[in-house]
Amino acid sequence: MTQAHFDTLETRDPQARERALRDALPAQVAHAKARTSAFARLLADVDPASVASRAALARLPVTRKSDLAQLQKAERPLGGFAAAGWGDLAHAFASPGPIYEPDGRRPDWWRLARALFAAGFRRGDLVHNAFAYHMTPAGFMLESGAHALGCTVFPAGTGQTEQQVQAMADLRPAGYVGTPSFLRILLEKADELRADVTSLRKALVSGEAFLAQHRDALKARGIDGYQVYASADLGSIAYETPAREGLVVDEGVLVEIVRPGTGDPVPDGEVGEVVVTQLANTDYPLIRFGTGDLSAVLPGPSPCGRTNMRIRGWMGRADQTTKVKGMFVHPAQVAAILARHPQLARARLVVDNPGGVDRMTLRAARHPGAAVAADEVVATIRDVTKLRGEVAFVEPADLPNDGKVIDDVRKLD
Numbered sequence: 001m002t003q004a005h006f007d008t009l010e011t012r013d014p015q016a017r018e019r020a021l022r023d024a025l026p027a028q029v030a031h032a033k034a035r036t037s038a039f040a041r042l043l044a045d046v047d048p049a050s051v052a053s054r055a056a057l058a059r060l061p062v063t064r065k066s067d068l069a070q071l072q073k074a075e076r077p078l079g080g081f082a083a084a085g086w087g088d089l090a091h092a093f094a095s096p097g098p099i100y101e102p103d104g105r106r107p108d109w110w111r112l113a114r115a116l117f118a119a120g121f122r123r124g125d126l127v128h129n130a131f132a133y134h135m136t137p138a139g140f141m142l143e144s145g146a147h148a149l150g151c152t153v154f155p156a157g158t159g160q161t162e163q164q165v166q167a168m169a170d171l172r173p174a175g176y177v178g179t180p181s182f183l184r185i186l187l188e189k190a191d192e193l194r195a196d197v198t199s200l201r202k203a204l205v206s207g208e209a210f211l212a213q214h215r216d217a218l219k220a221r222g223i224d225g226y227q228v229y230a231s232a233d234l235g236s237i238a239y240e241t242p243a244r245e246g247l248v249v250d251e252g253v254l255v256e257i258v259r260p261g262t263g264d265p266v267p268d269g270e271v272g273e274v275v276v277t278q279l280a281n282t283d284y285p286l287i288r289f290g291t292g293d294l295s296a297v298l299p300g301p302s303p304c305g306r307t308n309m310r311i312r313g314w315m316g317r318a319d320q321t322t323k324v325k326g327m328f329v330h331p332a333q334v335a336a337i338l339a340r341h342p343q344l345a346r347a348r349l350v351v352d353n354p355g356g357v358d359r360m361t362l363r364a365a366r367h368p369g370a371a372v373a374a375d376e377v378v379a380t381i382r383d384v385t386k387l388r389g390e391v392a393f394v395e396p397a398d399l400p401n402d403g404k405v406i407d408d409v410r411k412l413d
Contacts (some may be wrong), residue, residue, distance in 0.1 A: 006117040008252045010306045024279045032285040034137040038080035063262040064290035071099040080210050083282040086289045094138040101232040104283040110235030111252045112145025118241045119204040119226035123150030130178030133157045137232045142177040165190045172199035180205040243304035252280030260318040261331025268297040271403030273318035320406040343370035353410040360389035365396040
């Protein structure tokens with residue numbers, strides 16, 4: 001009988017999973033606080049035993065990826081967030097920023113085997129790995145997951161298109177991992193060279209948006225393509241399954257969706273920033289790590305039988321900071337304005353430039369039956385941002401559910 005799921009964790013009762021998450025949280029918070037200088041500072045007043053629910057977790061501070069480069073400069077080499085030192089870790093990598101990330105010695109440290117399995121990869125497959133191996137971790141991330149499944153890996157890396165096509169034709173790999181755009185380039189080059197790469201039947205892609213037309217184009221060539229949402233800091237966050245309905249959250253993390261600029265969880269279905277807490281990683285135990293990515297929770301379990309939370313996938317960037325009249329305006333400031341006026345349910349700060357002059361307008365939706373004076377909100381906008389702004393009261397339905405709290409629509413011409 002063909003195995004449909006990677007393990008029994010994927011199909012367990014959701015309440016059992018929540019109990020396991022609640023049990024794991026206090027221990028991970030205690031570990032992070034005891035073993036890292038960063039969380040010793042951030043969680044100085046937190047009793048780890050009290051962090052035994054999602055609500056308690058939501059009261060902890062968010063550490064955002066956008067701040068990590070500066071934090072790592074202040075405390076070298078990894079900002080004080082690593083619980084393991086050189087010698088205990090296998091590799092150190094660099095991503096743009098620069099932001100540096102570790103790699104532990106445990107097999108499948110980034111937990112990519114689960115996503116590969118969902119995409120159809122199995123023991124005995126040869127995997128053509130076209131993720132970069134130089135300085136950045138993506139190539140190693142997918143290789144470690146493939147090895148955990150019992151696959152053999154061809155470490156192709158990036159570039160050298162003709163040589164990669166030749167290797168595909170000679171070695172006959174069953175699957176590809178890499179970006180979807182580079183796979184398209186390889187297939188076009190194979191057509192040009194009349195090289196037979198029909199051994200490819202599966203692909204796991206990441207690093208870029210995987211649009212439906214790209215997936216359909218691969219399917220027309222006999223390749224089933226799936227996507228995984230992962231990062232160098234966190235490993236696998238969520239992955240696509242044969243159900244093709246959103247991405248299933250990985251079993252090794254706890255995912256929250258919060259209002260951009262805050263740490264406040266939003267209702268299921270509302271778009272917000274993806275915040276992740278590591279539960280399976282003790283070397284780099286990130287607690288409430290803000291990815292800067294937007295997504296939203298999908299209701300109900302996946303038709304594929306996996307019962308964990310589902311998210312809609314990558315929906316844009318949460319850091320919508322912009323500059324108005326020479327001053328930065330941040331999503332956290334929009335949240336601060338809302339906090340001063342509890343009558344307001346949601347708001348979006350629109351920045352435009354009619355006549356070439358920057359203008360800020362807070363489009364705000366009030367709670368049913370609530371009233372607040374426009375001049376009071378205008379005064380708060382000025383107090384919080386140090387800039388003049390206007391307010392326009394709108395209906396909740398007039399604010400799109402896309403996670404934007406700052407919408408810069410200025411024309412540059």
